[in-house]
Amino acid sequence: MTDSPFAAFSGTDSYIAGDDLLRDVNAAVALQRPLLVKGEPGTGKTLLAHAVAESLGMDLITWQVKSTTKAQDGLYHYDVVQRLNDSRFGGGDVADIRGYIKLGALGRSFRADQRVVLLIDEIDKADIEFPNDLLHELDVMSFHIPELDETVQANERPVVIISSNAEKELPDAFLRRCVFHYIAFPDRPLMERIVHVHYPDVEQALLDAAIVRFYEVRGIPGLRKKPSTSELIDWLFVLMRGGLSAEDVARSVPFLGTLLKQEQDLDLAERRLASA
Amino acid sequence: MFTDFLFALRKRGLPVGTQEWLALHQALGSGLLENADDLYGLGRAVLVHNEAHYDDFDLAFLEVFHDVEAVELSSAIAKWLENPAAFEGLTPEAFQQLTGLSLEELRRRFEEMLRKQKERHDGGSRYIGTGGTSPFGHGGAHPTGIRVGGPGGGRMAVQIAGERRFRNYRSDVTIDVRQFKLALRALRNLGREGPEELDIDETIERTCDDGGEINLAFRRERRNTVRLVLLMDAGGSMTPYARLVDRLFTAANEMSHWKSLDHYFFHNVPYGRVYRSIERLDSLPTADLFRLHPKECKVVFVGDACMAPWELMATGGALAYRDQNPTSGFDRILRFRDHFDDVVWLNPEPQRYWGHETISTIRRVVPMFPLSLDGLKDMVRHLRRGAVMRKVG
Numbered sequence: 001m002t003d004s005p006f007a008a009f010s011g012t013d014s015y016i017a018g019d020d021l022l023r024d025v026n027a028a029v030a031l032q033r034p035l036l037v038k039g040e041p042g043t044g045k046t047l048l049a050h051a052v053a054e055s056l057g058m059d060l061i062t063w064q065v066k067s068t069t070k071a072q073d074g075l076y077h078y079d080v081v082q083r084l085n086d087s088r089f090g091g092g093d094v095a096d097i098r099g100y101i102k103l104g105a106l107g108r109s110f111r112a113d114q115r116v117v118l119l120i121d122e123i124d125k126a127d128i129e130f131p132n133d134l135l136h137e138l139d140v141m142s143f144h145i146p147e148l149d150e151t152v153q154a155n156e157r158p159v160v161i162i163s164s165n166a167e168k169e170l171p172d173a174f175l176r177r178c179v180f181h182y183i184a185f186p187d188r189p190l191m192e193r194i195v196h197v198h199y200p201d202v203e204q205a206l207l208d209a210a211i212v213r214f215y216e217v218r219g220i221p222g223l224r225k226k227p228s229t230s231e232l233i234d235w236l237f238v239l240m241r242g243g244l245s246a247e248d249v250a251r252s253v254p255f256l257g258t259l260l261k262q263e264q265d266l267d268l269a270e271r272r273l274a275s276a
Numbered sequence: 277m278f279t280d281f282l283f284a285l286r287k288r289g290l291p292v293g294t295q296e297w298l299a300l301h302q303a304l305g306s307g308l309l310e311n312a313d314d315l316y317g318l319g320r321a322v323l324v325h326n327e328a329h330y331d332d333f334d335l336a337f338l339e340v341f342h343d344v345e346a347v348e349l350s351s352a353i354a355k356w357l358e359n360p361a362a363f364e365g366l367t368p369e370a371f372q373q374l375t376g377l378s379l380e381e382l383r384r385r386f387e388e389m390l391r392k393q394k395e396r397h398d399g400g401s402r403y404i405g406t407g408g409t410s411p412f413g414h415g416g417a418h419p420t421g422i423r424v425g426g427p428g429g430g431r432m433a434v435q436i437a438g439e440r441r442f443r444n445y446r447s448d449v450t451i452d453v454r455q456f457k458l459a460l461r462a463l464r465n466l467g468r469e470g471p472e473e474l475d476i477d478e479t480i481e482r483t484c485d486d487g488g489e490i491n492l493a494f495r496r497e498r499r500n501t502v503r504l505v506l507l508m509d510a511g512g513s514m515t516p517y518a519r520l521v522d523r524l525f526t527a528a529n530e531m532s533h534w535k536s537l538d539h540y541f542f543h544n545v546p547y548g549r550v551y552r553s554i555e556r557l558d559s560l561p562t563a564d565l566f567r568l569h570p571k572e573c574k575v576v577f578v579g580d581a582c583m584a585p586w587e588l589m590a591t592g593g594a595l596a597y598r599d600q601n602p603t604s605g606f607d608r609i610l611r612f613r614d615h616f617d618d619v620v621w622l623n624p625e626p627q628r629y630w631g632h633e634t635i636s637t638i639r640r641v642v643p644m645f646p647l648s649l650d651g652l653k654d655m656v657r658h659l660r661r662g663a664v665m666r667k668v669g
Contacts, residue, residue, distance in 0.1 A: 024321040031303055031306065067532065076660050081476070128458065172325075176293065176295045176296060178325065179321045179322055217610075
């Protein structure tokens with residue numbers, strides 16, 4: 001890190017971040033607290049970690065959380081079955097237990113020689129107690145491996161970024177330790193810039209028409225899943241590929257299925273747009 | 277001023293505690309705070325953990341800082357650092373220990389930051405909230421410049437707070453869902469029903485017994501065997517409790533640990549039919565419900581159990597016109613009780629009203645618990661005890 005802990009992260013060429021997001025990322029880095037990023041799916045929570053790693057010149061270690069993930073998985077895994085197999089059928093150094101202890105994402109981020117960015121992706125997918133089980137490890141940045149009687153201590157405190165889709169409520173004790181940022185849905189000017197990053201030479205008229213349409217569709221009350229940034233990007237791609245013009249988009253909404261994925265939503269939107 | 281802010285936040289029900297407050301101090305000490313905009317932004321990032329609280333934060337910020345001059349604010353921050361123990365119950369030693377920075381260091385860094393500010397801008401005399409530009413500016417603070425995002429100078433913290441952009445994120449409903457879930461989590465009965473997995477301890481045991489010849493042992497994974505049937509009263513007298521019931525339902529529904537979860541609606545008491553949707557269009561005969569759900573299911577009624585006594589006791593007295601209703605509501609409840617191992621009733625009505633005739637009648641045959649966090653915990657305990665007793669017996 002440079003002398004000034006401030007403004008280390010300033011976005012990257014391919015990642016557009018709002019001012020307040022930049023500030024919160026830098027606050028989390030300086031305070032050495034995990035940054036909890038929440039927001040609708042498709043607002044770029046996961047990409048943020050990639051951008052932070054790129055911008056700070058650090059490696060990124062991703063821990064993809066699933067419904068079956070346990071806190072222990074992130075620390076280390078003792079592969080007993082492999083050891084048993086080796087002891088019976090040969091192969092590997094059975095005498096050395098080290099060969100069978102594999103560090104998880106958190107463990108690797110502690111052991112890394114240089115400071116890394118650790119992304120704990122979609123933490124809310126796991127069991128409701130999962131975040132609590134990580135409290136201690138994230139606080140002291142170390143954990144114990146009883147099999148080796150060894151403590152893994154972070155060489156350099158990793159920059160921890162945690163993303164959540166808010167499917168489950170996270171425990172208070174966990175939240176208190178985080179710097180929290182809610183990625184609000186981008187407004188039109190920001191959205192335009194985001195699109196430009198993906199398609200630098202998109203025709204302006206088409207882009208304008210598409211963005212107007214996009215926010216119109218998003219604004220339909222009662223949608224079960226509102227289209228997000230990533231759907232807009234996909235939709236524009238299809239529009240450009242299909243050679244559609246701004247007038248086409250202004251007249252109707254072609255490829256509506258790219259924006260809306262649920263049948264009920266499609267029905268609802270079609271009725272709404274037809275009556276409008 | 278800042279302590280006012282803390283209490284303004286707390287007054288609005290934001291769960292801001294010592295830990296967050298200290299983090300804000302730490303942020304001040306690390307030179308992250310340059311102007312009022314940052315106080316707003318950092319404050320929000322560190323003190324608030326839920327976008328549902330953003331709006332309350334905005335309101336509290338407005339309330340405390342709406343007519344404070346920027347200079348006053350800077351000196352207030354400096355003064356605050358001078359005496360961080362102003363936070364009640366926190367000694368300077370504790371503060372030092374927790375932040376890892378000496379007070380001198382904190383102060384020095386902060387003053388340095390202020391000096392830098394003066395050199396770079398002559399301003400500092402403008403009011404926040406009235407002028408169009410921030411006295412300190414924003415973009416200049418970033419050594420590499422901000423490639424993206426508009427300059428923050430035009431919008432001041434108080435103005436941003438005043439916009440209350442997060443009004444729509446308020447949600448006063450979901451806050452307790454987690455607590456309900458935690459209570460419901462205890463309701464499980466682990467049985468070995470899942471797919472087979474390697475039983476490592478047993479394998480090692482057997483392998484040793486066989487003198488090193490590998491002998492694999494398998495067993496089934498532990499799975500929760502609890503099947504839950506929720507029967508909710510959707511009658512008019514339940515309207516005041518709709519949100520509470522909704523929370524309970526959300527909690528139960530979002531939990532994936534049930535073997536099965538089914539829910540039905542009824543009106544006051546279940547008669548000949550129960551309904552699948554709250555509009556009560558899609559129905560099925562109550563007799564079918566008995567057929568569909570084995571007796572191991574745990575049946576939870578949610579309702580106020582308040583009705584006219586004849587509605588509960590009389591035959592043919594159902595509210596719904598088409599229900600022939602040869603069985604009284606009370607007898608139906610008895611049938612539920614006799615068919616299922618565990619039937620309980622959650623009642624949102626305050627306990628002091630449980631003397632009501634129909635409530636006390638139902639309570640005599642079905643264990644009743646208040647629909648509150650504590651009541652839910654008691655209910656779970658009751659259901660678990662039932663399971664244990666059956667196992668023993």
